[in-house]
Structures are given as C-alpha cells and as structure tokens.
Amino acid sequence: MKLATLAALIAAVEEGSMRAAARRIGCSQPALTRMIRELELELAAPLLVRSSRGVLPTAQGRVLYERAVRARHELEAAADEISQIGGHMVGKLHIGAVPLAVMLLIPEAMRTFVRAFPQIQLRISEELYVAQLQKLRTGEVDITVGGIPDDLAAGEFYVEPLLHTEMIPAARKGSRWLDACSLQDLQQAPWVYTGTEHRAGYARALFERNGLEAPQQGALVNSTLALLSLVSTGDYVALLPRQIARQSWLASYISPIALSEPGLPLQVGAIVRQELTLAPVVRHLLTHLHRAAHHINRGDMLLA
Amino acid sequence: MKLATLAALIAAVEEGSMRAAARRIGCSQPALTRMIRELELELAAPLLVRSSRGVLPTAQGRVLYERAVRARHELEAAADEISQIGGHMVGKLHIGAVPLAVMLLIPEAMRTFVRAFPQIQLRISEELYVAQLQKLRTGEVDITVGGIPDDLAAGEFYVEPLLHTEMIPAARKGSRWLDACSLQDLQQAPWVYTGTEHRAGYARALFERNGLEAPQQGALVNSTLALLSLVSTGDYVALLPRQIARQSWLASYISPIALSEPGLPLQVGAIVRQELTLAPVVRHLLTHLHRAAHHINRGDMLLA
DNA sequence: ATCGCTGATACGGTTTTGGCATCTGCATCG
C-alpha cells in the first residue's frame, strides 16, 4: 500500500470519475486505473464499481476511503507541526465555531492573528455545537470555539474559558414584543429556536431555568443567518448574546428586550483536542482569542 | 512522503539503531539511511540525531513518529475491516478492560470467541478506567470493557450494557474484619483503594453512599493483582465484585464480608468508538460478551 | 447509427530504488 495509490483512491471516490481524479492528482488516467487495481489486488477486494458514467465506491471502498482520509490528515498535520517547531509558522488551521462565536469573537481574534501569522491558512467553519464536537474528534477541525457545555467528559479535550456572556431575548425594532417586561409576557410570542430536535437550544433552557414552560416553537433553525432573517423581518423573538444584540451593526434592526429576569449566562471558550494543546499555532491562536475576549469585554463595559 | 519511508522512521525510532531497523524492515542499512535522509530533506527538518551508538529522534522526529504510527494504524485497520467485509474474519482486535472485567467477563467471552474466530489476533490490555478512555480515543484499543461511568459524553462512544454486579467488601480468610456486620464496623479497617489520586475508587463511593466518611486509605494500588496480594496476605479490606469474591478460585483465600448494607451496584458494559460500531469483528465480540454475561449471571443465581 | 463519454490495455523510456562493497568516526578494551 502506497500513499500515492491511496491519494488516487481518495480522489476517485470524491470525484466519482477516474479522469477527473487523474486531473486532480496530476497524472494520466491510465496511471490512476493502475493504482486502483493495485490496491484492489493487494486487499483482494473490489473498491470501486466502474460504469460507463464514472465510478462508485463499494462498501470496502468506503471503508478504505474513510481511513485513508484520516491517515492522510495525520501526516499533513505532522508536516505542519514540524515546520512550526522549526520556527516557521506555516500550515493550515481549521477553526470550528458556533454561530455565536463567529459573530462575537472570531473577527476580532482573526484581525490580529492573521497579521502575526500571514502564512497560516485559516479556515473557519460555522457549525452547530453537536456537529462541532464530532468534527473535533475526527480531526477535521483543530479547535472549536463555542459555549462550554456542562457535560463535557474530562480528559478528552482541553478547555480554555474565554469570556462570559449572557443570552438575552431580542426582537425586531418596532415589534410589539419589545414592550414585554417579564419572560412570562414572551411565552405567547413566536420564538426562533436554534439547535436540533434532539438537543434543545438555549431559549428552551432559559424558560426552564425560570420555572416556565417553553413556548411552542415558532421556528427551528440551524444557522444564525436564518435566525437573524426571521427576527429582523418577521415578528419573532430569539435569544442572542448580549454583546451582539447591543453593539453590533444589528442594533439598527434589532433591539434587546428589557426583562426583569436576568438572561441565560453562558461561558464561551475554546475546546482543543488534548494532544494538540502543545502545537505552536494553536497556542498562539488561544492567545489571540483571549485578547479578543478582553477587547469585547472592555467595549461591553464602556457601553454599559 | 511515502509509506515505506515512514515505516523506516518508525523502525529507526523504535529500535534506536539504523541497522536493527533495517533488519526489521527487511532491507539494507544504506537503503534505510537514504530513506531517512529523504524524509529530512522533504520536511526540511532533522528527524534523527546520529551518534556512534545509534540514533535518537529529535523533537520533530518524535512528532512525525507519533503521527506516522497513528496513520499506519488507520491503514492496517482498514485492511482488516475490508477482509472482514469479504467474509474472512482476520485481523487484530485490541481489547482494553478494567481489572474487574478482566477477571469476570473476558475469560468466558474469549473462550467462545477464539473458537469462532481463530484467525483474529486478540490482545488484551488491563488498564485503569481513565487510561482506557484515553487509549480508546487514540485508537490504541478498539473496545473497552469496564464499569459504565455516569459522566460519559453522549455521542462520542457507543455504549453497550453487559451485566449488573455489586461491589462488596472482602477480606482474607480468618481476618478479624470478617465479623463486621455493618459498614461502620469497617471504618477503622485498613482499606485497599484502587484508582488514582484524582479519581476516587469505588470503595470511597460506597462509604459516601451510606453517609459515612471514607476511612483513611490503607493503600492505593493501580492493579488488581496488587490489591489481591494485599488482601490475601495482609489484614486489608477491599471492594470486589460479588461474583469474583464468591465463586472464583479466590474463594479459598478470600471471603466476602456479610454486611447489613447492600454493596455498591455497578453496571458493567462495553464502550466502543462510534465509528467502529459497524466493524464485523467488533459486533461479534459484543455478542460473545453478552453470552459471557448471561453465563456469569446464571452461575451467580444458581449459587445464590 | 454515430458521437461522446466512460474506463481498460499495450508498449517503451525514464526514474527510482535497493544491494554490495567500502569509507569514516567514535567508544571501548587490552
């Protein structure tokens, strides 16, 4: 088994075509055909089904594909890490962040980070919380920024708290719900929930925390863009981090709702796979995230 | 980067000598020297420091070694799994088990499993609970058998309950502590604890469960062998699963202590990485573990 | 029926690879 042939399989599976895969790899189509056959001979199993309109992986092909991708990622990460040890900060860094963090922390942290390490290829994925942890485990993302959950198993991840925020309800400017004084007044409002069916969003938690029943869901969305669209154009109510609701460009469209109850406190932090804690870039990124958190907190206090 | 050169590095790091590594790989020493140099050229970093009495990895070498081992493991596992899909049950299976499970479940499950799949190379590691999860995550073990913790993060692992047991106190035959009638009587006894300083063992939990303060630790051990040695030769008291204390070969040396309080209930189960749930051998092993659990429960009931 | 797409095959030249013999440096032991 050679790395080149595995790369061939990966390309073939992802492209669904030998010729396209050959183009991506940078070799001729016959060479690719040979590589795949070599793999199939070595493992004594069919990996791809060939048809007149491309190739499709068999069950065995999918298994090998999954693991080959993981193996390749290990080696790429090794090369990056080694370069960093040598003093050159190069390589890729894949940041996962929940929507909240994407708006709050990431832009500010990125601003200083990319200036310090221009050779690092940054990639940012906005994902919901559950998807984040999954991607963190498979190694698809290197670091996750989001609300720190209570039930995180100790030992698996290294967690670094960054800032404390509060989720407060907000609605479109001019909405009748802005007049609400207590959470109970909002129980009849149409709410926008985030999350999945299985994992309740923050809004539900806020109601339960105050001993109220969570209102029937008005809408369940999986992206903050959708949430903001609904809130700013419809008559929905949704939970947003205090800093965003108050001081961002959203302020001209959306207003926080002043309630007698406090909002839902939320600890935002970075979650890193334990074994990556020592990687130089990751350490630096954490520093910049801390700076961003302080920056935001200061702005918050000045405003208050 | 080629797999052959990575294998060369792995061998060189593990053997600490180019010539020994060459022997293991099955090539000549000059060939190995060239491979290492090729890697170092490609990564532009020194990987090994050569001395007159062998080679030692640099920091970069260690990084590459770690990740290369992981990558190789992925590919080996892929090959095994593919063979299994094809119907041939071959390959390796690395089982991690806490001491309790090693004594209770593993022997019985192995007995039937190895008859059914003689071509699977089984490997069993006795490890304490915390070490188990770590090894499960890195992929060093494929399945872990042990007490199911309460705080396991959902989603990361697939958990399969196997049997329910009870941890009861036991002491050497003839020990004066055998006369104890309640847990309180044992508060002055010297206890053998398992676990680490950070993670309390089961014994401590039993006391706290009954509203008593856990006695000063007599000894803290990290292996059941040590625990049994202490109990059977000294005058210690320790917590053992009921089935072991009652019916194993230990019965001639160790007796359970009949207390008025019930023991500490414990759910024993198998923990598998989610992505491995579908691997054929793992599924089969789970079946055999279930059979072993039933077997043990039946014997337990007959005895009672 | 034919054209355009797919993957498969045959062959020849280039590159790479590995082994053998040999060289050099260091530590140890007599």
Place this chain on the structure above:
DNA sequence: CGATGCAGATGCCAAAACCGTATCAGCGAT
C-alpha cells in the same frame, strides 16, 4: 596508546517500478 568492533555515510551498478502516449472497447444519448 593503539587495536578492535560497531555505528552510520557514500559511490556505483543493476533491476524494478513507474509514468505517459497511443489505442481499444463498452455504454448512453443524440
């Protein structure tokens, strides 16, 4: 203090592996 043994490095040569070009064969759509 020098001989000896073991460590890794180097040069050379033959064998093997590899890749690209040209070509073929099946299937679908036009």
